Amino acid sequence: MLSARSLFQEILDDDESFRLFCSIAASGESQGGWENARIAALVPPGERGLAPKIARHGADEDKHGRIFRALLKKRGLAPAPVPPETDYTALLERHGIGLAHDRLRADRPLGVPDIVTYLAHSRVTEQRASEQMELLRRHFADHPDMGRAVRMISDDEDNHLAYCHEELLRLAAAGHGRAIQRTLRACALAEIRIYRDVSLAVMAHMGRILGWPGAKSALLALGIHAVYAYERVLGWRRMVSLRMPEHRNALDRPATEYA
Template sequence: MLRRRDLVREVLDDDASFRLLCSLAVAAQARNGRENRRIAALVPRGRRDLAPAMARYGELQERHARLLTGLLAACGPEPAEVPPEADHAALLERRGSCPAHVRMRCGQPLSERDVLAHLAHGHAAAARATAWLARLAGHAFVRPGAGEAVREVFRAEREYLAWCREGMLGFARAGHVAAVELVLRENTLAEARAHRDAALAVLARTGHLLGWSMARSVVLEGGVQARYVHERLVARRRAVRLDPLPALPEPEPEPEPGPEPGPRRETARPDPGAGSDAEPGSGAAPGTGTRAPSGDAATTSPGA
């Protein structure tokens, strides 16, 4: 059973694995929220217009950490231990090209280049999170409130991704196109490495919780490694583009109970002309001079 939908259902319906994923998401949201609020206070005067939105997103991320903590109450009294090797946010911060985090800890004011690097850092993380949450948003959760919480976090991450895009496009319109492309490439490559390592750690822990066979774990880990190789090969082209935002999918319909047995009756035949939902089209990223791809960003992610 290696189909993605079946795998997601198996992981999310188990209390132990759901508790692990929820704990990872809580840690990431809380960490990103604190750092966004602290970095907003250090933005230079020439970019102070970005500070209010940055602080607001930080508060929103901390709120989502509390929201997800509430979901953990049904799975156990305490959150699961977050392995350091599975903490995507911490790995990305250590491997990304974002000097704003170093200056933040020292209380030093930021330069405009630091702000640009922070926007690229947030864009790389939010792009991965929205791709992962877009899949989860369409999942039919068996846990009360889980689907609504996932869709709320997805909408906020999508809005944050759009804000990071617009901020970097502002730098590009001001004549810093080369700098925007450089920090995008650096942070995208760093995020791909952090995602691979965190995903492998999460798979190992999840496989232990669910009792997966060695063969199944090897196949899934091979899929993560293959995805990383693919991203490395296309990252040089993809990293300098600002992808269109993913749309919020409709959740899977709950299975309806079968009809009660009774006398057979004539039923109206369905209208053959009924339409179907159109797929959203891809657009072009303004200010970059290239057409934005609509490529998939991730296969599995340890947290938002």
């Protein structure tokens, strides 16, 4: 029977598919680390209290990149080149979601609208990351090689999502509510399309590596399209709602490191 667990298990059991999986993940996390570090350095004067939280967010993303590279090293594998069509983070930036890298490379402070854009983008993408890691945690929390990494990254992604909710609600109370909702909706609708395209590309590469029969690849592609159809009609709304998290100040807590 084709299930999320059996699919991930098949990818993890094969060195080449595992190598590609970890390489894609490490690349995206490292890119997110750079983006957050630059944003932390450019926070406008009136929002300087955010800088340590954004820097912590970036440090966590860097840590996740190191974790995936460590998993590769543990199996004696070198990172694989990341196919451009599987680069979720780069594709989001290319489609104008979040802050452009050219803007982040410029040494001039961001404005509050930029911070709204950053937090809205993060709220949408962290929702995806939190859900993906929860899925892996459900099936592989006790895996001898992946378990500790999955649990740690899952906790971090939940903290990042909570922080985005809290800060966006603070900015909404300060009068930015309409801009926040408009930006969240645009980010969510773009993200679900890019996530579909990246998912199809990743599964195509995995299918070639693992020698999947055409029927299996077609069934997986059908499932990805079905998820997109649901998200396009209704599911995107979960990415734009805001609620105060149960645990406040999630990024003020001590960071955990992966050894």
